[in-house]
Amino acid sequence: xxxxxxxxxxxxxxxxxxxxxxxxxxxxxxxxxxxxxxxxxxxxxxxxxxxxxxxxxxxxxxxxxxxxxxxxxxxxxxxxxxxxxxxxxxxxxxxxxxxxxxxxxxxxxxx
Amino acid sequence: xxxxxxxxxxxxxxxxxxxxxxxxxxxxxxxxxxxxxxxxxxxxxxxxxxxxxxxxxxxxxxxxxxxxxxxxxxxxxxxxxxxxxxxxxxxxxxxxxxxxxxxxxxxxxxxxxxx
Numbered sequence: 001x002x003x004x005x006x007x008x009x010x011x012x013x014x015x016x017x018x019x020x021x022x023x024x025x026x027x028x029x030x031x032x033x034x035x036x037x038x039x040x041x042x043x044x045x046x047x048x049x050x051x052x053x054x055x056x057x058x059x060x061x062x063x064x065x066x067x068x069x070x071x072x073x074x075x076x077x078x079x080x081x082x083x084x085x086x087x088x089x090x091x092x093x094x095x096x097x098x099x100x101x102x103x104x105x106x107x108x109x110x111x
Numbered sequence: 112x113x114x115x116x117x118x119x120x121x122x123x124x125x126x127x128x129x130x131x132x133x134x135x136x137x138x139x140x141x142x143x144x145x146x147x148x149x150x151x152x153x154x155x156x157x158x159x160x161x162x163x164x165x166x167x168x169x170x171x172x173x174x175x176x177x178x179x180x181x182x183x184x185x186x187x188x189x190x191x192x193x194x195x196x197x198x199x200x201x202x203x204x205x206x207x208x209x210x211x212x213x214x215x216x217x218x219x220x221x222x223x224x225x226x
Contacts, residue, residue, distance in 0.1 A: 004153075008151075034214050036215075042219070042220075043201055043217040043218060044154070046214045046215070089214075089215075098156060098159065099156075103151075
């Protein structure tokens with residue numbers, strides 16, 4: 001089993017619709033969680049941190065489920081500009097604060 | 112503006128040659144990292160450094176070397192021992208502990224092609 005696992009997609013989403021996807025992690029001791037956005041052939045950029053109680057940033061909502069060891073990202077009112085690959089990133093609690101990346105979930109928003 | 116600068120953006124080398132990728136940051140971050148990304152895959156950690164003059168191997172360190180002589184700089188050398196060096200290389204930094212308030216900041220990457 002991979003340490004951080006994501007559905008690669010693509011998720012084809014009509015403009016204005018809601019899309020949600022999960023990321024599972026293997027280490028129950030994981031301490032911090034992030035969602036990054038990566039556009040084609042570009043560097044990843046931080047979208048949002050994921051807090052224990054869940055958090056929202058505009059149209060984006062992140063949730064953490066420690067019992068089932070997954071985080072989720074929900075995008076409301078999808079825009080064409082939301083088309084990207086969304087990377088789940090987990091601090092697995094290992095020495096050196098190494099962050100482990102999931103393979104990414106590709107989202108395509110279409111008119 | 113503070114940020115991370117990687118150079119060059121594109122790099123072409125012949126097989127058997129060593130090549131060094133530059134990474135400089137002016138964010139005053141203690142920790143720096145090198146990742147590799149292959150098409151359709153996630154990022155894999157090559158090396159990381161939490162403080163000057165100290166660095167540790169990541170998950171795929173074989174065929175790579177680094178140095179951390181200055182806080183601002185963390186160059187990566189891809190040696191001829193690396194069997195599949197063609198990839199997108201990303202440098203990142205963080206304040207230190209990668210907690211909720213200290214995520215990674217990335218440079219814009221170097222795309223290395225070895226033929």
